[in-house]
Amino acid sequence: MLIATPPLLVLPFPAIDPVLIQLGPFAVRWYALAYVAGLLIGWWLAKKLCATPALWGGKSAIPPEEFDDAVVWVAFGVILGGRLGYVLFYNLPYYASHPMEALTVWHGGMSFHGGFLGSILAMALFCRRRGLPLMSMLDIAAAVVPIGLFLGRLANFINSELWGRVTDVPWAFVFPTGGPEPRHPSQLYEAALEGVAIFVILQIAIHGFKALARPGIVGGLFVMLYGLSRIIVEFVREPDPQLGYLAGGWLTMGMLLSVPMVLFGAWLAWHSSRRPPLNERVPA
Template sequence: MFVIPFHNIDPVIFQISSAMSLNWYGISYLAGVVFVMWASDRMASKRPAEFPANVYKNCMFWGMMAIVIGGRLGDVLFYNFDYYMYRPLEIFATWKGGMSFHGGLIGVIIAAVLYARYHKVKFTNFMDVLSVNVPIALMFGRLANFINGELYGRPTDVAWAIPFPKGGNIPRHPSQLYEAMLEGVVLYGVLRLIYKCAHKKSGVTASSFLIGYGLARFVAEYFRDSETLSWFHSNWLSGGQILSVPMIVIGIGLLGFFWRQSKPETRQ
């Protein structure tokens, strides 16, 4: 059996002191948010009647706060409530990792509702454009998970298995890279195509994102050494799969609703 050399990537780019350092994890999240806002503004600029100039760039700070706060609280409440209940100060140690996508999604949706209403932008239009580009940020986030050596896969003997220090030096699936491909590259390509074909049907792209991410995450969880939820345990489904099922169901319902509500697209 061939095994890729031991995972020994340093998550710290450089360190100034014991309390101050620059980490790949934080840089990856920042790069993802910057790309999403820049790419979304470029798409919105082609629809000036519906979007104010720089509407996404102007919400970059609030978007980052929504992701960090929602993602962290999601990890605390969904996966590690017992741990953080006795170590509340560690909730603020975001540089150590521990972010829940589903929590981050809830945070972003709440922030987007408030932001779109304040700027008088149709919420579904706002989320359609944002949803197209979010997979690239997810890809950056999964690469950060790989660099941190966290959220690794199940033990395996495949040729590309990698031993992770936190995983007991056992060869494992590099599931972070699988997720970077499925939730990032593949989902981005699918949503770009959907947006191109149905961008005049407001809400369709955002609904498709819920379905697409839910399916990608559900599949990837079979290779991931998954965590269980703090408040619910299943012998058949992982925590990530349990949280993804409502996404898929809600996404299908919203897709049908928005497809029926939207006027047929007029072809040029």
């Protein structure tokens, strides 16, 4: 019988306190700071994109000042949707028995897919109220979301949560909450794919190919690329303990929720690319 031995090279987990500042009962955590910083940087970049007519092939479809209010709507959509998505998709039996625990967001538990749907609903309501084109608003949001994803995944790493499966790769970490076995730093994989790679691809599409001029391309690319990135990382990410593997010892809830994103995103980007540019369309 062979006994697995740990790799000779295991990276030491950085001793970073998840709490940045503690003032009595008040604590500022890196995770919360990641949300705030992602929203603020995204708001700044969104306004800059909307204030650059050349990227739209003419007049911008979204006045830059509209994002001063839109960012508040999106923030509520992300937080409420993210929490509700986690309750429904990942731990419904527990919260059905402990309904008040669903309100304790400070204990952790957020779902990207839920936050994604919540932000779309928030933007749809905002655009309807302000008379703005929803698809262009979604494109701008998609262009800046990778910033928040990158910061959020780094915060997951600092919190020693959402770590990967046991491995013998030389860049493995022994996480404080993950037992004695070395594991994939799947949070860093996601930060690289969902954050850096998707951000670069979308910026190339926007600045190099004027994708904002055809509403739906940027949003479709983001949805497709995020789904693909999440599916890839799920092969090395430890599934949530209350769910485990859904079928065959390899399928996870993250994969299951990401497949429709890949299909819909690919269709939306393709469909939008076949339409004439925004500022060349003849009013009906």
